[in-house]
Amino acid sequence: MTTDKTIKEIKALTENLEADDPIIKELKKDERKGVIQLLEKMDRKRLNIEKEKSNFEKLRVYEKAIWQQGFTRIAGIDEVGRGPLAGPVVAAAVVLPKHFYLGGLNDSKKLSESKREEYYELIVQGAEGIGVGLIEPEEIDRINIYEATKKAMYEALTNLDTKPDYILIDAMKLQTPYPSQSIIKGDSKSISIAAASIVAKVTRDRLMKExxxxxxxxxxxxxxxxxxxxxxxxxxxxxxxxxxxxxxxxxxxxxxxx
Structure with missing residues (x-):
């Protein structure tokens, strides 16, 4: 019986239980306010996790279609820093394994700084390859920001420690030896580009703090x-x-x- 347990004990007991676990069904008969609130919190957490999984699957649509064609190493490429008055433009290329999962992954602009930092570490740990390209202000002034952005992307691709066989690029079009797709607002439509946007953003933000x-x-x-x-x-x-x-x-x- 769970009715003889404290709320703290019940919380520890239900930490990793599934929604259809017999203990959860028993707890639903418990009329204590603390138990009711705990179950409501568990339901919200479960719904959030399910929503994150659903959103993540939507972000894998491009990757899944490409994997089905036989490609195995998809590099997502994105940049940050086209608009600032100071500092470099930074691009990142990221190759994620098929089994990679990161609930809540999205365009870096839609995440808080703490979340970007957290996700950056998880991406670095889980990625098959990461490359970063950085073009300094002097070069931006010399060749213009559009060309500098492309150059940063090429550098990121060159610096990848795992060579890709397919490229997904946020908005820009690049001439590469690999088949590729350019996706408008790709950082909110592709896990590979979203991961690249986070790596580029965190890299640049850390540099600007220095x-x-x-x-x-x-x-x-x-x-x-x-x-x-x-x-x-x-x-x-x-x-x-x-x-x-x-x-x-x-x-x-x-x-x-x-």
Missing amino acids: YAIKYPGYGFDKNAGYGTKDHLVGLEQLGITSIHRKSFAPVKEHIQKQ
């Missing part, structure tokens, strides 16, 4: 180089740094005023 120490006064640790109010005030008061993109307004305008 720059925040080197170049205080711009808020790089909070704005990642984007043109926020704090960043623009810093630009006006302190001038440009070596990581600012001189071809981007208002950096370019600041240079012209000087």
